[in-house]
Amino acid sequence: xxxxxxxxxxxxxxxxxxxxxxxxxxxxxxxxxxxxxxxxxxxxxxxxxxxxxxxxxxxxxxxxxxxxxxxxxxxxxxxxxxxxxxxxxxxxxxxxxxxxxxxxxxxxxx
Amino acid sequence: xxxxxxxxxxxxxxxxxxxxxxxxxxxxxxxxxxxxxxxxxxxxxxxxxxxxxxxxxxxxxxxxxxxxxxxxxxxxxxxxxxxxxxxxxxxxxxxxxxxxxxxxxxxxxxxx
Numbered sequence: 001x002x003x004x005x006x007x008x009x010x011x012x013x014x015x016x017x018x019x020x021x022x023x024x025x026x027x028x029x030x031x032x033x034x035x036x037x038x039x040x041x042x043x044x045x046x047x048x049x050x051x052x053x054x055x056x057x058x059x060x061x062x063x064x065x066x067x068x069x070x071x072x073x074x075x076x077x078x079x080x081x082x083x084x085x086x087x088x089x090x091x092x093x094x095x096x097x098x099x100x101x102x103x104x105x106x107x108x109x110x
Numbered sequence: 111x112x113x114x115x116x117x118x119x120x121x122x123x124x125x126x127x128x129x130x131x132x133x134x135x136x137x138x139x140x141x142x143x144x145x146x147x148x149x150x151x152x153x154x155x156x157x158x159x160x161x162x163x164x165x166x167x168x169x170x171x172x173x174x175x176x177x178x179x180x181x182x183x184x185x186x187x188x189x190x191x192x193x194x195x196x197x198x199x200x201x202x203x204x205x206x207x208x209x210x211x212x213x214x215x216x217x218x219x220x221x222x
Contacts, residue, residue, distance in 0.1 A: 004152070009150070032208075043114075043213045043214060043215045043216070044153075044200065044213040045212075045213065046210050046211070049210075086152065088152075090208075095158070095166070095207065096208055097155050097158070097168065097169075098153075098155070098211065099152075100152035100153040100154075101152050102151055102152045103152060
C-alpha cells in the first residue's frame with residue numbers, strides 16, 4: 001500500500017535560512033509525487049509536482065527513487081512561506097487516488 | 111469562477127443527528143472527491159465520483175453516503191453522526207484523474 005511520511009510536524013527557521021521539508025514514500029512502483037501548500041485562511045493548493053520539474057516560488061523538489069524521497073527545498077526562506085505543507089503521492093494503477101502525508105508546518109521568523 | 115465551494119463552514123452535531131455537507135464546483139470538472147482530515151493526520155479519501163451518476167468508495171467510506179446527480183454538485187451525507195466523525199471535511203474536483211485537484215475551503219464538523 002502507498003504511504004507518505006513527513007517526519008517533522010513543525011519546522012521553524014529564520015528568514016533567509018535554507019529550508020528542507022522532508023517527504024518519504026513507500027511504494028515499489030513509480031508513483032507521481034506532489035507538494036500541496038495551505039497558507040493561513042486559504043484553501044489547500046498544489047505547489048508543485050515532480051513530473052513538471054519546475055521551481056515554484058523558489059521551491060524545488062527532486063524525486064530520489066533510491067531513497068524513496070521527495071524533499072522540498074528552498075535556499076532562502078521568506079516570511080510569506082509560512083504555511084502547512086503536505087506531500088502526496090499518486091499511483092497510476094486502478095483509480096489514481098492521492099495519498100497525503102500528515103503535513104509539516106513551516107514557520108519562518110523575521 | 112468561484113471554484114469549489116462548500117457549505118457550511120462550521121457545524122456542531124449531536125450524536126445520532128444527520129446532515130448533508132454541500133459541495134459545488136463551477137469548473138465543469140468530471141472528477142469530484144470528499145476527504146476528511148483528522149487532527150495531526152493527512153487527508154483521507156471518503157468517496158469520489160468520476161462523473162454524474164457514478165460514485166465509488168475511497169479509504170474511509172463507513173458512515174457516509176454520496177450522490178452525484180449533476181456535474182456541479184457532490185453532497186456528502188452523514189447518517190447517525192458519531193464522535194469519530196469529528197473532523198475537517200474537504201471537497202475537491204479535477205478535470206480528469208491525473209489533473210490537478212482543486213480544493214474547497216473545508217467544513218469543520220464537531221459531533222458531541
